[in-house]
Amino acid sequence: MLEIIIKSIKKTAKVINEHTDYPTCPGIYGFMLKENSHLNEFGIPNQVLYVGIAKDSLKKRDLENHFSNKSTGRSTLRRSIGAILKEEFNLKSFSRNETNSKREILNYKFNVDGEQLLTDWMTENLIVGYWKDEDSISYSELRKLEEEVIKFLKPTLDLDNRTRKYNLLAVKLDDLREICRKEALSNVQI
Incomplete structure (x- = not known):
């Protein structure tokens, strides 16, 4: 099954704007760098940066979450890329909901202009591929498959507690x- 999933992710990989019929079923997805794209020491062309699962809809998770200017607080992929590009893009971090709640600081977001720069960079430099779960497997089984894919591909933006030990850059x-x-904590207005 692992080989089938990885082949599907690589076969379906393209820039987000070229996905015209993105699946609305559950599945596993992978973000890779396009040809001629780099992410500092975190990635070279065609390297898998991030693997995730969509328990309900690949389309909603990938297009409406990871590529939305208003979703950094809900996307670890966006937070990680933003952290890597923070100095280059002069990104400013803020609490997700402008409180000093530990969860809202942990799930920080960036300034409005920074969010747009981040989305533009992702659109320009990333490709995304997927494997569709057409058999409606359980969420726990989907997570096990995701873990196997991460162990095999060793994505450089993986911080999942189950698999981060395979990421040398964690x-x-x-x-x-x-x-x-x-910075997000220091920017909270009390």
């Missing part, structure tokens, strides 16, 4: 995200 990425969290 600590460095955590450090960059911590900079964003500290």
